[in-house]
Amino acid sequence: MNHISRFAKRLSWLSAVFLIVLVAGCGGSSDNVSNGGDQPASAPGGTQDTTRPAVSAAVPAPGATGVGVTTKIAVTFSKDMNPATISASSFTVSGPGATPIAGTVNYTVGSRAAVFTSTNASLPAGTVLTATITTAAKDVSGNALQNNFVWSFTTAAAPDVTPPTVSLSVPAAGATNAALNTHIAATFSEDMDPSTITATSFTLTGPGGAPVAGTVSYAAGAKSAIFTPTTPAVLSAATAYTATITTAAKDLSGNALVSKFVWTFTTGTTTDTTPPSIVSANPANGVTGVCTNKSVNVTFSEAMDPSTITGATLTVAASNTPATFLSGTVAYDVPSKVATFTATSPFAANTSYNATVTTGVKDLAGNALASASVTTFTTNSSLCTTAPALGGAQPFGSFGGNASVTNAGLNSVIHGDLGVNAASTKITGLTDSSGTHFTTTTSNNGLVTGLVYTLTAPANSVPGLAVTQASLDATTAFNSLSPASLPGGINVSSLAQCPSCGGAGGGADELAGRTLPPGVYLSSTGTFDIGGVGRTTANLTLDAGGDANAVWVFQTAAGTGTLNVGLTGPATPAVPIQVLLVNGAQAKNVFWYVPAGAVIGTGSTMTGTMLANASITLSTVGGTPPTAVITTLNGRAIALTAAVTMVNTVINLPSQ
Template sequence: MKQKNFLVTIAIVLATLISGCAEDDFQETAGVCPLVIDTNPDNAATNVPLNQVITVTFNEEMDPSTINSSSFIVTGASTIAGTLTYSGVTATFTPSVNLTPNTTYVVRITTAVKDLRGNALQEDYLFSFSTGATLQPLVLTTSPTPNETGVVLNKIVSATFNMPMDPATINTSTFTLKQGTTTITGVVTYSGNTALFTPNANLTANTVYTATITTGAHNMAGVALASNYVWNFTTGAIVAPRVILTDPFNTETGVLLNKVVTATFDMAMDPLTITTSTFTLKQGTDVILGSVSYSGNMASFTPNNPLLANAIFTATITTGAKNVAGIAIANNYVWTFKTINSSNAPDLGSASPFGAFGGNAGITNQGINTVINGSIATTAASTLVTGFHDATAIYTETPLNVGNVTGAIATAPPMPGTATSFAIAQQALLDANAAYLSISPASMPGGIDPGAGELGGLTLAPGIYKSNSGTFNISNGNLTLDAQGDPNTVWIFQTAAGLTVGIAGPTGAKSVVLINGALPKNVFWYVGSTAIINGAGGGTMVGTIIANSGVTFSTAGNAVQTVLNGRALSLVSSVTMVNTTINVPQ
């Protein structure tokens, strides 16, 4: 009898285990009883977003019919209405409206929730969380700014918020642009904290527009702007693009036969309008065949074949060239240049207008009588140009250091340096370096050294001259250059190290003298390191000096004027001068 009762007891226990979870002495056992294993938000979470979707994850697949508003209950100050869904092992509750700020919510999953075998939770599962304070989104900045005038016609209108926004709420319904009552069509995008409205067509000139960000724009917590943000701006007049720089420049001579002809505009152009139809090159009436490209405000014409020597060419940018706003240049832009008559003549390109170029280190003047009849430039910051002014700006002048630049000064920012002037300086440095290499011994071999490095007292015909010792001096007298009646002839002087003109003492200045048609524009100095020109002050130097490591004129305290009829182009270091006149050759 006792054995029979024991067997019955075993059978009852087994049946209970097979059918579900025992009610008494309950122990949660994964795979036997349903359990809540994860929640979002976590229990006791704080600063929960107001648009939080609540999820509960179970240890096994549940019966969806048991997950409803009676078994999944969210309460704050009262029971929260929402939508319940179930997928996989996760139940999801989406509140019908945003939660309330600074409020504690309790989520209860009751024992009415069962798994597919009918096993129920053994006890209600509760967890709580708290929402954070309301963070109101604001529009911090706009472009154009409120009441801005002169806005370009192809403007992309933008608004930047103080926090990330819900991208789904940033659209053409919440970000609008109107002209009066007329809605402007466009595309709205969102990136970072900034919304962008791109009109489908250019805006109208001299017109007031109204942009609006509505309260339909929400942050990531679902909080809307407190009120519509509205601002106005006015477009400017139609501004036609202009050609501001060409290479070669107008009437330039001595242009190399493999020259790529370029034109730089004052604004971005539509690349589709920069073609062989709008950028042409002719020699007389003959059309020069070539290819046209456009990059960074610059159009380039590359001839298919070398140009004819000693010939005049005409380049034209037609009114078919338009900016990105679809506005054409006002008139055809036409310029001419002449190719070299001597194969020795280098092409300075965009470095031609500069009387001094201070590499990436700047240009310094001391004295009150320095005059640059031309332009100066450096790829360094504007603060490294000292003692100069042009027609528009002053660069660190003092009453004792005044240098007049009749052309322009091109530097990197800060102001008065700009991105445009920096780009001009960068291109000039590239062209100066190319010219430097083109007159190097590697490019022009065969130079002679008639004075064993001493050029003073010599009279030299056109040709290539190279210092065997690596330095050139003009100290034993003046150097005379005789063109022998041909104004197109060229002199190239090559020194692997330094060039020194003049000696110490009040009468130590030396000069370069030109006779029989010789011209400063046809004299070139290749200097591997540094050029020092008349340290005692005075004298007249001639030619374009391209030095790797700097050029120095005179020394501090000299009042007598030192003259250069040419250019002082340093590729790396600075150019310094004291009471110096530089006349850029034409």
């Protein structure tokens, strides 16, 4: 990356305040920036604050589908806002069409977050809704948004009842030698209600349970809560601390953590004074031929403070108008340390752009980036491959189409909803979060953390509507991934087509041992196998190259193609097969088109959404409790017209 030009060097009294306008609005147009504001206040030292605020993150995300009807709508801003200007008149939601939805709006100061709550119990089901933040929203200095920020999303047919979980913590549980000046962060499995992330629901204690004073904020773009010690600003040396997130923390549908999350770490004896650095950028500096709907990604050298990665610190502008920033949202993926800017509208074709990261970004010890950086890239007129919209199928970890879903064993957990477009008698060996049992026995009883939906309306569900819509939307997604709808897939056995695939492949096992960049991949034999009897036992690694929105589509032959991963049988293979994600790759962006079905072997770790017209089987009997072998799917198993069968299987629904 190049050092930023003299434009960034003129920044003065506070590194977190920058000359930025994130031009927001339906259509994504951008205007020349005016530094004017509405009676702006003076900053410390007499400097006038004329920087306009911007919307950094929107939840649900622009274009999202399958949004639970009980979901609240939230945005976060790049600056502290004047709460009096964040109201039901400056933050509105409408739909169908321009029909206004009555609601209340609350602003959480520490998180710079505004939340819209429908006055009714739920939003309209199966409807495109439009949310708007108007220019009446102003920061504490009186500066207004440059333009209205407008985005749309589509609701599902049912509410979201899946409780959130804590998926990652920094410092990690059991960590030692934590820096004395570290902030404490926890990342959730889904978007949370910022008003429930407080100094009451997120606490830190020292020896003897003594509370540590601190402030708590929530970064929506990272699904993360951050605890910042205040008095003193550093923790004690060589001391064990306990962090706790209580069940008062709730997602945007009002679902609380099932139980409080507690972890302990120990400090070292020194503070962290090393500034973070940028490891890579995607697109890389000087790259040409970038597709117009590409996201801009930056990978950092260490864990960052998510609250500092905003629309003010990660910006994109056309190179010929560097002070006019594009409208977009900013996210930060905690596990991969990747920050992502997604433009509201596609980039202009054959145009040069600058992506800028300012010194306002900081690590969790409060160290700022040593110097601001810029990368320049040039677009062509192409479009990147995007993930298909799953619509009503999005909340389902497992879906049996018109057939059945059957579980054997006591260790299966489906984190999400489960359903069949059939009678409730087609569900076997499972209990959902409402306490409804579906043909369970003392040896076959798995847990669905959401609800089970069928045509005959089990407890707390809507008769037929949710599963019928899910079936239709899953079929649409399945067809969109076919070779006929998405031609031009890369043959991984051809070095000419795939020079970065790690050598020439061959036979059904051609994915084993490979590391694949994003793309659409087809099988030369019509099927995909990764390990198995008489085949190479080696993992498949998907490398995003720092692109958090990178997409993989694996196509088997239309009508007859199958997928087999690992071995099935009564015992775990010596080397269970794994489909691994690296450098920003995300499970939500991996798709498998397998018309004739899939078999995921015992003890394997599978990744991505599998869409099939035939049955999907996850594991076979692999021991008995407490030594049962667990097979994991980080994705979804969706069989459109056939059964899903699982044995001691954990399904982790991808975070959207």
